Amino acid sequence: DGGITQSPKYLFRKEGQNVTLSCEQNLNHDAMYWYRQDPGQGLRLIYYSQIVNDFQKGDIAEGYSVSREKKESFPLTVTSAQKNPTAFYLCASTGGGFTGELFFGEGSRLTVL
Amino acid sequence: GQQVMQIPQYQHVQEGEDFTTYCNSSTTLSNIQWYKQRPGGHPVFLIQLVKSGEVKKQKRLTFQFGEAKKNSSLHITATQTTDVGTYFCAGVTMNSGYSTLTFGKGTMLLVSP
Numbered sequence: 001d002g003g004i005t006q007s008p009k010y011l012f013r014k015e016g017q018n019v020t021l022s023c024e025q026n027l028n029h030d031a032m033y034w035y036r037q038d039p040g041q042g043l044r045l046i047y048y049s050q051i052v053n054d055f056q057k058g059d060i061a062e063g064y065s066v067s068r069e070k071k072e073s074f075p076l077t078v079t080s081a082q083k084n085p086t087a088f089y090l091c092a093s094t095g096g097g098f099t100g101e102l103f104f105g106e107g108s109r110l111t112v113l
Numbered sequence: 114g115q116q117v118m119q120i121p122q123y124q125h126v127q128e129g130e131d132f133t134t135y136c137n138s139s140t141t142l143s144n145i146q147w148y149k150q151r152p153g154g155h156p157v158f159l160i161q162l163v164k165s166g167e168v169k170k171q172k173r174l175t176f177q178f179g180e181a182k183k184n185s186s187l188h189i190t191a192t193q194t195t196d197v198g199t200y201f202c203a204g205v206t207m208n209s210g211y212s213t214l215t216f217g218k219g220t221m222l223l224v225s226p
Contacts, residue, residue, distance in 0.1 A: 040122070042201060042216035043156070090155060099144065099205055099212050104155040 002027045006091050006105035013085075013112050021076045021108045023091035030095070032074035033102070036060060037088040046089075049074055078110060085112045115140050117204045119217030127225050132189040134220035136202035143207045145178055145185045150219070151198040159187075159200075192224045 004025045013019050025032065031050050035043040045058030049068040063082025068074055074093075078085045089108045094100040116139040126132055136145065144163040148156040160169055162178035162185060169176045175188045189196055199219040206213050 040218065042117075042119075042218040043203075044216075045214075099207075101146070101158040101161065102148070102156070102203075102214075104157070107155050 004091055004093055004103055004105035006089075006108050008108060009106065011108060011110045013110065015112055016080045018080055019078045019085075019110060021078070021089055021091075021110070023074045023076065023105060025072055025074075025091075025093045025103075025105075027093055027095070027103060028071070029093035029103070030071070031093060031100075032068070033092045033094075034058075034064070034066065034074070034076045035090045035092065037090060037107075043090065046076065085110055115204065115206055115213065115215045117202060117215045117217040119202055119220055121220055122218065123221045123223075125223040125225065126192050128194060129191050132192050132196070132222055134187050134200050134202075134222075136185045136187075136204070136217050138183045138204045138215075140183070140206055142182050142204040143212065144205045145182075146203040146205065146214070147176060147185075147187055148201045148203065149198050150201065154198075156201060189222075192222070194224050194226055196222060197224050198222060 007022045033048040034046040037043050044060050046064050047058050047066040049055035052071050055066050055068050065077045091105040092102040118137045120135050146161045147159040150156045160176050165182050166180045167178040173190045177186045199221045201219040202217045203214050
């Protein structure tokens, strides 16, 4: 079955540690996205990539970094510079850029202690 | 920047009652998408509206796109407990060949049996 796999589903880290969230898709989509979701908030765009080896900052990129070395993979690193990293992180992909349907992974819930 | 406002933030209904959520954009949209997120789950695409004044139905769900392409609504007739979740609209704008997608904060629907 085609889809998006995010791991880990739950992650606990101490303050000051970098963490990397994995996102893999086998939908053959060119575009991939990372969103952050906080309670009562919508989805806020962190980074997106329209093609391999290229990515752009979204609305809240500070304290995050990404790479896109392979079409199917778009990992997100939450660095120690991110002031409030506890959140639900969602990875998504589309076959048609922002004008197409977003397919989401099941999410990774990060808690920083 | 573009803003997408969604109301109400929360609604609690009795099973069998109707429900409507409204989405308003500060700018004219190219198209609008709707997503549903079940509690503890990830957003799932419901529909995309593209044409001015468009109305689409999916069983008990009716989606409308305003004539000015700045607002949209989702109406659920005779709610069921399976309708519980948060409904998000997401507006797409096109600018100089680039597209951006902005999510509303969502409407959380609770249905009591």
